[in-house]
Amino acid sequence: MSILVNKDTKVIVQGFTGKEGSFHAEQCLAYGTKIVGGVTPTKGGQEHLGKPVFNTVKQAIKATGATVSMIFVPPAFVADAVMEAAEAGIELAVIITEGAPVKDMQMAKAHATKHGMKTIGPNCPGIITAEECKIGIMPGMIFKKGNVGLISKSGTLTYEGANQVCKEGFGISTAVGIGGDPIIGLSYNQILPMFEADPDTHAIVMIGEIGGDLEIQAAKLIKEQITKPVVAFIAGQTAPKGKTMGHAGAIVSGSAGTAKEKMDALEAAGVKVVVSPADIGKAIAEVLSK
């Protein structure tokens, strides 16, 4: 078991024949992801990476039965691609593209929600169910199969966390990179309950950062609903106020969104909070050997 995606998940790629889309689709195929085709308007009927190309998402779904879309289109076309996927009946869109305008994402996410489509991202590394299905740009080889679920706003911290967990002799069930933009799709409060319900996930690593209050909301949910042990790290304890730290959403404004505020809330909810990301692996070993 796992969450959201597994070895049977049928995936299409929007922006299939572009440079980024091609490169990463090829990596995903090599990992074993069941990519069944892709969409590039005007290139319908062609074949790419040995898979059929379609002009529209509707055609792609009809021909392949795909339920998930991996989106690699350029930033200005992300909203259009997401809304097309939603109306065509895709169940989950994983949006990798960085730099989509915030206003576009507001519209696109509202439309996705209206059509019952889940989204991950934008500006994220994607999702991986270890040794089964990788959708996105994560380096597959560091994710060994195991019973730790991972959810993170940051790509490289996802790799760092997963690597440590595996070096301690454990492994990953599913890892989800939710992205650090102001508007994102699935977040802690949707994914944590999925890990709680997944019998193959025994512990959860949660990686957050400064800005916004998603981690505070997560602390409330963990206190009420999550019985599995959670290890958390919040990046940006040393970040100054008023400066954006790389991610558009990573900014401390006023007194809200600080790392300390989030760490305190998580600690109070019974989460094992580590001060340095170098201690994520050890902390997982500790909670799982109890």
Place this chain on the structure above:
Amino acid sequence: MNIHEYQAKQIFKKYGVPAPKGIMVESVKEAVTAAEQLGGPIWVVKAQIHAGGRGLGGGVKLAKSLEEVEAFSKEILGMTLVTHQTGPEGKLVRKLYIEDGADIQSELYLSVVLDRASEMPLIMASTEGGMNIEDVAEKTPEKIVTIPVDPAIGFQSFHGRELAFGLGLTDIDEQKNIIKFAHKLFKLYMETDAEMIEINPLVKTAKGDFIALDGKMGFDNSALGRQPEIAAMRDITEEDADEREAAQYGLSYVALDGEIGCMVNGAGLAMGTMDTINYMGGTPANFLDVGGSANAETVAKGFEIILKNPKVKAIFVNIFGGIVRCDRIANGIIEATKITDVNVPVIVRLDGTNAPEAAKILKNANIHNLIVGNDLGDGAAKAVAAAKQA
């Protein structure tokens, strides 16, 4: 991206959002001419910098004669203005805005920002204008009205009524005026891809009209490509020179106060690296995200920017190679040390794709001052130790 008050007011004018007449000037002589043109009898001389709190810092003065306009312009132009938003180093005033004095009956607050919780734009208003809104939110939150507006339906009459009644306006003309004002402001917010608009104070005149006495705007950087008029308003003299230079090479850089320079891939890991250094008793000198496409050139540029800071006593390169291959990064570091004179210890931790090959490359290169970190914790500890020894 942020813009100046005078630029925000140009945009206001285009959208019919009322604001006093004013002229931007860059010399004392121009200031006096502008004041003559505006006519008086009172003027406001305002420093134009990208920071709030200008009035308290002495950057906004009320002039009652042309002589006073001249005197205040002389005083403010070229001064280094320190406010709660500039940091202690302050900001050099290069431009002034000479503005007509306004008839002020009361001061209110009005802003439009993105509300991340509802994922919609939020209109925020208060009767407590002219004050720091964060203080109002903390001390008297009941005095702030918040109205989320679904962009799919836009600003409707009921939003306007919520605003007018929320501000306690009883006069029917005043109600109509504030609704009209907010409606235009919301349209402006949506059409310009603004991230935030703040008008503090929003002035109510004796006649019951509303006028934007101040105007602060920030825009979504990701949307500047489709907003050429807004993008042209960028004032690079307001930006940190090092941050700007870094951005040209695809590096995201923020200077800090400490001694250990950091070069990391990914924003989250970059912050996590700073936190780890701090946790181990060191102090980070900067945030630097080399991004996903780091190569010899960007790594060299990163070293150059980090080493401009004389406080730096050691550099910690922390790369977790995903798609990026560590052996390429290792070669990049070797190239970089040839191009740039790196005169402090460099601690390198490379993990992920092709890490063993990278370790071999670095070992064989035999670079003076280069120390290998085995993992994040080990690398950070070695960097902290190296900085302490220096």
